[in-house]
Amino acid sequence: MKIPYNEDLRPDTGLYNAKLGIWLFLASEVMLFGGLFSAYIMLRLSDPNWANYGQSALSVPLATLNTAVLITSSVTMVMSWVSLKLKDLNKYSFYMGLTLLCSFGFLIIKYIEYTSKFNHGLFPSTNNFLAVYFTLTGLHAIHVIAGILVNGYFFGPGKKMWNTEPERFTNRIEIAGLYWHFVDLVWIFLFPALYLL
Amino acid sequence: MSSDIKHHIKIYRNVFIGLLLFTGLTVGASYINFSVIWVGIGLGILIAFVKGYLVASNFMHLNNEKSLIYTILAFTVLFFVVVFFVPSIWNTQELHSPEHIPMQNGEVFKENNQQNYHQEDGGHH
Numbered sequence: 001m002k003i004p005y006n007e008d009l010r011p012d013t014g015l016y017n018a019k020l021g022i023w024l025f026l027a028s029e030v031m032l033f034g035g036l037f038s039a040y041i042m043l044r045l046s047d048p049n050w051a052n053y054g055q056s057a058l059s060v061p062l063a064t065l066n067t068a069v070l071i072t073s074s075v076t077m078v079m080s081w082v083s084l085k086l087k088d089l090n091k092y093s094f095y096m097g098l099t100l101l102c103s104f105g106f107l108i109i110k111y112i113e114y115t116s117k118f119n120h121g122l123f124p125s126t127n128n129f130l131a132v133y134f135t136l137t138g139l140h141a142i143h144v145i146a147g148i149l150v151n152g153y154f155f156g157p158g159k160k161m162w163n164t165e166p167e168r169f170t171n172r173i174e175i176a177g178l179y180w181h182f183v184d185l186v187w188i189f190l191f192p193a194l195y196l197l
Numbered sequence: 198m199s200s201d202i203k204h205h206i207k208i209y210r211n212v213f214i215g216l217l218l219f220t221g222l223t224v225g226a227s228y229i230n231f232s233v234i235w236v237g238i239g240l241g242i243l244i245a246f247v248k249g250y251l252v253a254s255n256f257m258h259l260n261n262e263k264s265l266i267y268t269i270l271a272f273t274v275l276f277f278v279v280v281f282f283v284p285s286i287w288n289t290q291e292l293h294s295p296e297h298i299p300m301q302n303g304e305v306f307k308e309n310n311q312q313n314y315h316q317e318d319g320g321h322h
């Protein structure tokens with residue numbers, strides 16, 4: 001039996017089901033990161049010695065590079081969806097491949113950052129700032145890994161759906177894209193909050 | 198359809214350039230020594246919101262979405278404000294009064310630390 005409203009829009013919502021589902025999921029994600037941001041601000045305002053806890057040890061150039069990499073991946077992700085709208089599967093594979101490359105690039109840069117901190121004896125247990133830093137960036141990195149798994153599936157075995165249900169496959173990429181742009185959006189706020197301000 | 202999508206591609210390219218420029222602006226602004234620290238923080242947050250708006254409205258297509266999505270997001274914003282600000286209001290007395298939160302070397306001073314201290318002090322009770 002075919003699951004309804006994978007491609008057609010529901011008359012009552014005006015959306016296909018997966019789109020409503022991903023927005024509800026993203027709403028819950030906003031609450032998750034919102035709670036952690038709130039905790040960060042509370043801890044920061046409560047402690048006059050906050051500036052001495054290693055924020056200056058964070059690498060702004062590496063984080064700036066990571067921001068550029070993630071923004072680029074957002075553009076390539078939306079371009080992969082556009083390519084499917086233009087019925088060009090080769091271009092889709094090209095842009096999705098670039099998105100995956102950027103995602104791995106982001107994680108490699110993050111790994112370099114983390115390793116540098118650990119080598120200097122800076123751990124989540126060292127102080128509250130580093131606890132917040134590792135929690136927020138670590139949770140974000142887990143989201144990047146989840147995005148890689150989903151996008152990797154659509155880059156590889158999941159792509160064969162294009163041959164049988166192209167409309168549904170295009171919708172799937174739109175959903176994966178919404179998640180990926182949200183991951184980018186979170187980083188846009190994490191970057192100044194943790195590294196610059 | 199095709200010309201419409203090509204128009205969107207142009208927008209995505211412009212948004213991409215805009216996001217990179219705003220990222221440079223955020224980094225540049227962080228090196229300016231503002232006389233009032235909150236001006237620098239406010240500027241950084243403002244730029245982040247502009248970048249967030251560009252991503253949400255263009256890449257996530259929120260500039261042209263169904264009303265149900267906006268309703269979900271309105272509730273999300275409401276609950277986000279509660280999660281974000283209510284703890285601050287609740288603890289207004291403690292804010293800027295660190296003596297209410299016993300901190301030591303960047304960590305909340307734990308009760309068992311105090312017990313250890315008393316034991317080391319010679320107490321056998």
